Amino acid sequence: MALTGETSTQLALRDPDIRLMLRVRDDDATAFADLVELYQHRLVTVMHHLVGNAEEGEDLAQEVFLRVYRTRKKYHPKAKFSTWLFTIANNLAMNILRDRQRKFTVPLDVRDSGPLGPRPAEQLVHDKAGQPHQRLQHQELAGVVKVALETLNERQRIAVVLNKFEDMNYADIADVMGMSTKAVKSLLSRARENLRQALKGYIQMEGQAAADSKDE
Amino acid sequence: MTPLNDDEKAELVAYLDGELDEAATQVMETRLATDPAARAEMDTLKQTWGMLDYLPKTSPSSNFTNRTMDKLTLENSVPTPAAKTQPMPSRSRPWIVAAVWAAVMIVAVSGGFLAVSHLAPVPTHADPHHDSDLPLVRHLRIVEKWRWYESIDDLDFAKKLAHPEMFGDDPS
Numbered sequence: 321m322a323l324t325g326e327t328s329t330q331l332a333l334r335d336p337d338i339r340l341m342l343r344v345r346d347d348d349a350t351a352f353a354d355l356v357e358l359y360q361h362r363l364v365t366v367m368h369h370l371v372g373n374a375e376e377g378e379d380l381a382q383e384v385f386l387r388v389y390r391t392r393k394k395y396h397p398k399a400k401f402s403t404w405l406f407t408i409a410n411n412l413a414m415n416i417l418r419d420r421q422r423k424f425t426v427p428l429d430v431r432d433s434g435p436l437g438p439r440p441a442e443q444l445v446h447d448k449a450g451q452p453h454q455r456l457q458h459q460e461l462a463g464v465v466k467v468a469l470e471t472l473n474e475r476q477r478i479a480v481v482l483n484k485f486e487d488m489n490y491a492d493i494a495d496v497m498g499m500s501t502k503a504v505k506s507l508l509s510r511a512r513e514n515l516r517q518a519l520k521g522y523i524q525m526e527g528q529a530a531a532d533s534k535d536e
Numbered sequence: 537m538t539p540l541n542d543d544e545k546a547e548l549v550a551y552l553d554g555e556l557d558e559a560a561t562q563v564m565e566t567r568l569a570t571d572p573a574a575r576a577e578m579d580t581l582k583q584t585w586g587m588l589d590y591l592p593k594t595s596p597s598s599n600f601t602n603r604t605m606d607k608l609t610l611e612n613s614v615p616t617p618a619a620k621t622q623p624m625p626s627r628s629r630p631w632i633v634a635a636v637w638a639a640v641m642i643v644a645v646s647g648g649f650l651a652v653s654h655l656a657p658v659p660t661h662a663d664p665h666h667d668s669d670l671p672l673v674r675h676l677r678i679v680e681k682w683r684w685y686e687s688i689d690d691l692d693f694a695k696k697l698a699h700p701e702m703f704g705d706d707p708s
Contacts, residue, residue, distance in 0.1 A: 523580060
């Protein structure tokens with residue numbers, strides 16, 4: 321959330337991460353290493369769930385940190401440091417996801433999937449028509465959720481991931497994504513509805529899996 | 537008990553996310569207490585959101601910070617591409633390539649002319665049985681390429697000439 325009416329000094333006094341970033345701005349390499357150490361887990365998690373691949377997520381998180389360093393001289397604290405960091409991450413992820421969408425715009429028919437059978441996304445569409453297999457295990461459920469997340473458009477996906485995994489409120493998401501809070505509210509509502517549709521056949525199964533894991 | 541419209545769904549999601557103010561929260565809780573359809577909607581939304589917990593937990597690799605710092609060091613130590621490239625003929629300056637080729641050709645032709653003049657003296661016809669062109673005929677292959685051999689220092693340089701890609705764009 322943008323903290324209006326506060327000076328950079330006031331912000332820096334309140335937010336230790338801003339102080340750290342101001343040291344990075346002053347070419348303190350140790351401070352940059354500390355910043356990477358501090359935020360790597362959160363950033364890798366977000367980027368992984370955005371692109372759906374752990375390795376690529378890590379590469380992108382690294383690129384975000386490098387961009388932070390490259391643009392350090394332009395840094396002026398206006399909001400929480402994490403908002404600035406995730407704005408850079410959002411811009412990078414948005415480009416990646418849009419590029420990917422442009423490259424894969426032609427939907428394949430399930431029958432066209434070749435000798436290896438339908439891909440996970442196709443399998444999900446197929447399964448939605450009928451009852452999913454009763455013995456769907458935790459790992460398979462994870463795959464289904466991953467595919468469901470991939471059915472969201474890039475804006476919905478980013479909003480969902482920031483909300484769910486960064487525990488970011490609507491105002492912070494709005495700052496990161498350059499939208500109004502009202503637009504974020506609407507975006508997240510549509511995203512949840514889309515997820516519900518994609519996971520409709522698995523919700524009961526999830527309840528059973530959760531109960532099973534409690535019994536163990 | 538009518539199904540929730542889009543605005544009401546957005547309100548319900550915001551309620552689940554703790555984003556409603558006190559008054560709106562009160563309104564939503566009253567609705568949920570009296571409307572089974574709204575409650576069912578809320579339950580499935582909560583379950584759907586809970587399913588995201590099945591996504592794998594991610595941890596950066598143990599050397600993530602070191603790799604990032606190494607990359608940064610490399611990035612800052614490597615000169616820009618323009619500075620590190622050899623001064624090869626540039627695509628943007630084809631006239632330089634053309635000028636170099638023209639100079640090479642002039643030197644080669646002049647050298648060849650002088651060499652041929654030197655190796656093949658004008659016949660005197662003093663001895664009609666003496667064939668003055670005989671050495672030229674015997675070494676014809678060398679003589680034919682003599683103008684090229686004249687303009688180079690050693691065999692390695694000659695071999696390098698067989699790689700035109702080293703000279704950039706074709707001046708033509």
